Amino acid sequence: MRSARIAASAAALGVLVYPLAAARAASASPSPAASTTLVSQCESFGPWGVYAKAVTIRSKASTNSTALGVLYRSHRFTVHKTKGNWRYITDRSTGVKGWVSAKYVHREIEDCR
The missing domain is CATH 2.30.30.40 (SH3 Domains)
Known part of the structure; x- marks a missing residue:
């Protein structure tokens, strides 16, 4: 019974977390212009x-x-x-x-x- 609850909780958590992780991964790749701006700011x-x-x-x-x-x-x-x-x-x-x-x-x- 306890293992069934753990499995159900893990599945529910996966359903909630996966869309957030996918959205972060998609927005994590910066455009070339954004990375150039960041480098010039960091060199000061x-x-x-x-x-x-x-x-x-x-x-x-x-x-x-x-x-x-x-x-x-x-x-x-x-x-x-x-x-x-x-x-x-x-x-x-x-x-x-x-x-x-x-x-x-x-x-x-x-x-x-």
Whole structure:
């Protein structure tokens, strides 16, 4: 008796769910224009950010070079160029220009959902 109820419930559920699943599958294939628009929206990058609490700004792209200042997480900065694992930046909060390790700075990607 119990197995008959389970079978009847499963059949009834299948009748209800199948039309919904079929409708989603039909609408899930986007047109070429829609996918192109989505890709261009997802490629927009946000501002640069700092992974650590603070990063040392250096005169050359080397840990042995002179420290010029400190780039804090709250500071805004502009990246001008990249050399290996280093980025040449301008700290817009203090005006200091120099090199920071690329390990500690990143470019945020805008959420495209």
